[in-house]
Structures are given as C-alpha cells and as structure tokens.
Amino acid sequence: MxxxxxxxxxxxxxxxxxLVACATPDQPAxxxxxxxxxxxxxxxxxxxxxxxxxxxxxxxxxxxxxSYPADKAPWLQLAQMKFDRGQYGDAIGHALEALERDxxxxxxxxxxxxxxxxxxxxxxxxLSRQNNLNGSLRSEAQDLAKLLRASIGEDVLVxxxxxxxxxxxxxxxxxxPAAKGAAAPGGTADPFxxxx
Numbered sequence: 001m002x003x004x005x006x007x008x009x010x011x012x013x014x015x016x017x018x019l020v021a022c023a024t025p026d027q028p029a030x031x032x033x034x035x036x037x038x039x040x041x042x043x044x045x046x047x048x049x050x051x052x053x054x055x056x057x058x059x060x061x062x063x064x065x066x067s068y069p070a071d072k073a074p075w076l077q078l079a080q081m082k083f084d085r086g087q088y089g090d091a092i093g094h095a096l097e098a099l100e101r102d103x104x105x106x107x108x109x110x111x112x113x114x115x116x117x118x119x120x121x122x123x124x125x126x127l128s129r130q131n132n133l134n135g136s137l138r139s140e141a142q143d144l145a146k147l148l149r150a151s152i153g154e155d156v157l158v159x160x161x162x163x164x165x166x167x168x169x170x171x172x173x174x175x176x177p178a179a180k181g182a183a184a185p186g187g188t189a190d191p192f193x194x195x196x
Contacts, residue, residue, distance in 0.1 A: 035067055036067075038064055038067075038068045038071055038073060038074075041060055041061070041063065041064035041067070041068075041074065042061075042064065042073060042074070042077065044060050045057040045058075045060040045061045045064070045074075045077060046077075048060060049081060054081065054085070057081065058078060058081065061074040061075075061077050061078045061081075062074070062078070065078070065097070070101060071101065072097075072098040072099075072101035072102045072105060072108070075094050075095070075097035075098040075101070075108075076094075076095070076098040076105065076107060076108055078094040078097075079091045079092075079093075079094035079095035079097075079098060079108060079111045080107070080111065082094060083095075083111050083114075083115060088115035088116075088118050088119050089115075089119065091111050091115045092111070092112050092115045092116060092119075095108040095109075095111040095112045095115070096108075096112065099112070117148075120144070124141060
C-alpha cells in the first residue's frame with residue numbers, strides 16, 4: 001500500500017470512531033436511593049429497640065441526627081434510651097444535644113437533671129463509704145442538699161433510716177423491699193435512695 005492511500009483511510013477511520021462516540025447517548029448516573037424521612041428513621045429505631053437491638057437503634061438514631069441536624073428528636077430518643085439503660089453520662093450528653101436544638105424541652109432538661117443527680121448520688125455514696133467526705137466537698141454537698149430541698153419543697157430529702165428491730169422481734173413493715181434497701185452494705189444509708 002502506498003503511504004498516500006494510508007493517510008486518508010486512517011483519517012476516515014478516526015472520523016468514523018468520532019461519530020460513533022458522539023452518537024452514543026450519555027448513560028444516566030445511577031440514582032442514589034432516597035434518604036429515609038425522619039419519621040421512618042424514628043420508627044425503624046423504635047422497632048429495633050423493641051426487638052432488643054439497641055446498638056442498631058442507636059446507629060439509626062445517630063444517622064438520623066446527622067441527616068436531620070436541626071431536629072431534636074433523634075438526640076432526645078438517644079438520651080432516653082441511655083437513661084433507661086442506666087448510662088447517665090451518655091444520657092446527659094445526648095440530652096444536651098437536644099437542648100441545643102430546643103432549650104425549653106422539658107424531657108431533655110429532666111434527663112440532664114435526674115441523670116446528674118444519680119451520678120452525684122453514686123459518687124457521694126462512694127465517698128461516704130470511704131469516709132472521705134469532708135472539707136469543701138462536704139460543704140458543697142450540703143449546699144446542694146439545701147437547693148434540692150428548696151426545689152422540691154421538702155424539709156428532708158431522705159427520711160431518716162429506721163433502727164433495725166431487736167433480735168427476735170420484727171418491726172411492722174420491716175419485710176418490705178423499701179425497708180430492706182434503706183441501708184447500704186456497711187451500715188451507711190444511701191443519701192439519694194429516696195430520689196430514685
């Protein structure tokens with residue numbers, strides 16, 4: 001073949017390839033599945049929690065919090081779940097997230113307050129058991145007790161512990177679970193057991 005005939009053939013072939021490339025329709029990009037609504041996320045998380053799948057429920061709620069950052073509902077549900085499981089530190093954190101979105105939410109404020117009291121009560125009970133509640137810490141605890149008494153309108157936060165019945169005698173009502181749980185092991189009463 002002559003070089004003069006090869007060049008026109010290459011040019012024709014290149015033109016044909018260019019026309020074929022231009023003639024192919026663009027393939028549409030695959031569609032992303034629609035994000036679930038907040039109501040769907042909340043329902044799925046609730047169903048997972050009822051089925052005992054707490055980790056899945058929490059993952060769904062955290063995803064809902066990310067997808068709907070202005071809504072308090074996922075954070076409030078997370079706080080309630082953590083509170084119900086006795087994880088008060090985490091409950092406070094999630095309730096504070098809900099309060100950032102709605103500072104007047106009573107449930108979130110309640111979770112923060114009660115969780116804080118339960119954590120404080122545990123810490124104070126531990127300190128009392130170690131006989132290490134003194135100085136400024138004791139003073140702060142007394143100030144807190146005064147504030148709590150004023151807040152709930154009671155003169156005494158926790159009724160005084162009853163004396164155990166004498167050997168061989170049984171006091172009326174001493175067989176109740178409340179009477180049995182009035183004193184902690186070691187003879188020290190839990191100062192916040194009446195608030196639980």
